[in-house]
Amino acid sequence: MFQQPILSPKNNDDLTEISVIGGGSWATALVKILTENKIKVYWYLRRQVQVEALNDEGVNPDYLSFVKLDTNYLQASTDLHLVLQQASTILFVVPSAHFPTLCSAIDPELLQGKKVITSIKGTVGEDNVLPSAFVANYFGIEAFRQAVLAGPCHAEEIGMGKKTYMTICSPNDAFLEQLKPCFLSRYLSINLHTDICGIEYAAIYKNVVGLVCGMAKGLNYGDNFMAVLVSNAIYELQLLLDALHVPDSRIACSSYLGDLLVTAYSSHSRNRSFGELIGRGYSVEQTQNAMSMVAEGYAATQGLYQTAKDLGLNMPIINTAYRVLYNHMAVTSEFKLLERNII
Numbered sequence: 001m002f003q004q005p006i007l008s009p010k011n012n013d014d015l016t017e018i019s020v021i022g023g024g025s026w027a028t029a030l031v032k033i034l035t036e037n038k039i040k041v042y043w044y045l046r047r048q049v050q051v052e053a054l055n056d057e058g059v060n061p062d063y064l065s066f067v068k069l070d071t072n073y074l075q076a077s078t079d080l081h082l083v084l085q086q087a088s089t090i091l092f093v094v095p096s097a098h099f100p101t102l103c104s105a106i107d108p109e110l111l112q113g114k115k116v117i118t119s120i121k122g123t124v125g126e127d128n129v130l131p132s133a134f135v136a137n138y139f140g141i142e143a144f145r146q147a148v149l150a151g152p153c154h155a156e157e158i159g160m161g162k163k164t165y166m167t168i169c170s171p172n173d174a175f176l177e178q179l180k181p182c183f184l185s186r187y188l189s190i191n192l193h194t195d196i197c198g199i200e201y202a203a204i205y206k207n208v209v210g211l212v213c214g215m216a217k218g219l220n221y222g223d224n225f226m227a228v229l230v231s232n233a234i235y236e237l238q239l240l241l242d243a244l245h246v247p248d249s250r251i252a253c254s255s256y257l258g259d260l261l262v263t264a265y266s267s268h269s270r271n272r273s274f275g276e277l278i279g280r281g282y283s284v285e286q287t288q289n290a291m292s293m294v295a296e297g298y299a300a301t302q303g304l305y306q307t308a309k310d311l312g313l314n315m316p317i318i319n320t321a322y323r324v325l326y327n328h329m330a331v332t333s334e335f336k337l338l339e340r341n342i343i
Contacts, residue, residue, distance in 0.1 A: 015178045016040060018117075019083050021102070022093035023050055025063040025293060026119065029155035030093060030183075032064075035073040039182050042086035043076040051076040063293075064159045084110045089117065091149075095294040096122025096131065096303075103138050111139045115175060119149040121203045122296045123303025130200045143196065144172040147179055150199045151206075151259040154268040161187045167255035169193040169200075193255060198246035202237060202256045207297030208304055208321050209233040210263035210271030215324065215331055217272070218279020229317070230264050232342040236315045240304075243311045271297035278324060279331055301325055316341035 016039060020031055023045035034041050045051055045060075053061045054076040058069035077083050084090060084106065094102055099120055116139070120131040132148060135141050147170035158164055166188060170176050176192045184190050193199055209230070216226055237260060238251050251257055263269045274295035277287040284298070305322040308315045320338045323329040 015089060015182055017042065017087040018089045018091055018182070019087040020044065020091045020093060021080070021083065023047065023060065023063070024093065024095075025155040025159075026153075027093035028060045028064040028067060028069075029153070029158040030091065030119065030149070031074065032067055032069060032159065033183050033185060033188060035070045036185060037182055038073055040087075041074050042083045043074065044078070044080050044083040045076055046078060048078055051078055064155060067159045080105060081107065081110060088113070089115045091117040091119070092131075092135075093119045095299070096120050096124050096296060097294070097299045099131065099134065100125050103134070106139075108139050111141060114141075115145045115147070116141050117147045117149060117179070121207055122300040123204060123307070128303035128306050130197065130204075132196050132200060144170075144175070146170060146196065147172070147175055148196050148199055148203075149183075150193075150203050150255045152254055152262040154262065154266060156268045158188070163187050163189075165189045165191060165254050165258070167191045167193050167199060169196050169255075171196065191254060195247055197244060198241055199255055201240060201244060201246070203259060204296075204300045205237050205240060205304060205318075206260040206263045207271045207295070207300050208318060209237075209260055209297075210269045211275035211278070211295070211297040211301065211325075212317050212321050213264040214269075214272035214275020214277075215279035215320075215335070216275075218276040218281075219332065219335055221335075226264075228342060230261070233260060233264065233317055236317055239313060239315065240308070240311075243313055271295045274298065281331075284325055284328075297321070298325060 018034060018039055019042045020027060021044045031041050031043060050060055050062055053059050058071040059065055116135050118131040124131050124134040132146050147168055150167040153164050153166055164187060166183060168176055168179050168190060171194050180190050216229055263271055270293050274287055274291060277290060301321040304318050308318050316338055320334050324331050324334050
């Protein structure tokens with residue numbers, strides 16, 4: 001619990017303080033970057049044991065526990081409303097499936113006049129909307145007061161200080177320029193982008209690709225097949241972006257293709273790990289129980305499948321993921337079908 005009294009919201013131009021909502025590995029990596037840049041972080045986590053360890057030792061015992069955070073720039077709490085009151089900029093870093101429940105616990109008045117950053121890589125709610133659209137609809141936060149953080153970034157490598165490139169996206173150029181120094185560091189380069197829709201859909205789609213690549217690995221497909229699978233995934237992503245009329249969707253840039261590739265191939269990818277267990281014969285429930293972290297691609301599959309259906313798109317990789325994960329079709333037979341539907 002914070003020691004100081006509840007504060008009034010800070011000036012909207014003051015980005016020396018940010019409230020972070022979410023306690024997983026990606027949230028921990030982002031807090032590492034912010035505190036290294038001397039940004040005061042007020043951090044909401046659900047578990048008291050995490051809060052105590054962070055406030056006392058600067059360590060998240062559950063995620064990236066090898067990372068030591070600067071407690072001079074960190075105050076953690078299990079009091080959601082108190083954390084939201086501390087800063088004029090809020091960063092949401094939670095699984096997409098949990099986001100509606102979290103938002104239902106928030107008094108919308110607490111976000112009035114504030115800016116919101118999301119780093120949520122899945123569609124949200126029964127209507128399968130983008131996280132930015134959900135924030136706009138639920139809290140009335142206009143697009144110019146929003147930003148999105150995108151990859152290609154693995155939390156583990158940020159924790160180790162390995163060279164990484166991050167994309168910050170917002171239609172508000174002034175907000176982008178305010179955010180850039182908050183995340184720029186000796187190991188982190190920042191790209192700025194103005195189209196939230198395309199970046200969010202790319203971030204969601206790449207997690208599904210990671211799942212399917214993991215399934216292929218679990219089924220003992222080789223590098224030759226994987227290359228064709230990823231090539232077709234790139235084509236599917238471009239097909240999706242074109243159907244959504246995303247402007248300036250340069251597929252070869254890091255926030256599109258780079259994010260897709262690292263999720264498809266990296267051993268750090270939890271989506272790839274999830275898919276690999278499915279490919280080895282685990283059920284969805286067994287796989288979820290075996291993993292300590294959420295694989296966003298599972299929920300993202302359902303949302304993207306419906307989006308593709310609504311757009312009239314034929315996307316064999318999305319279809320394969322959906323049929324295996326939600327229709328409980330045999331992964332071996334679905335991949336035999338996929339073999340005939342990719343080129």
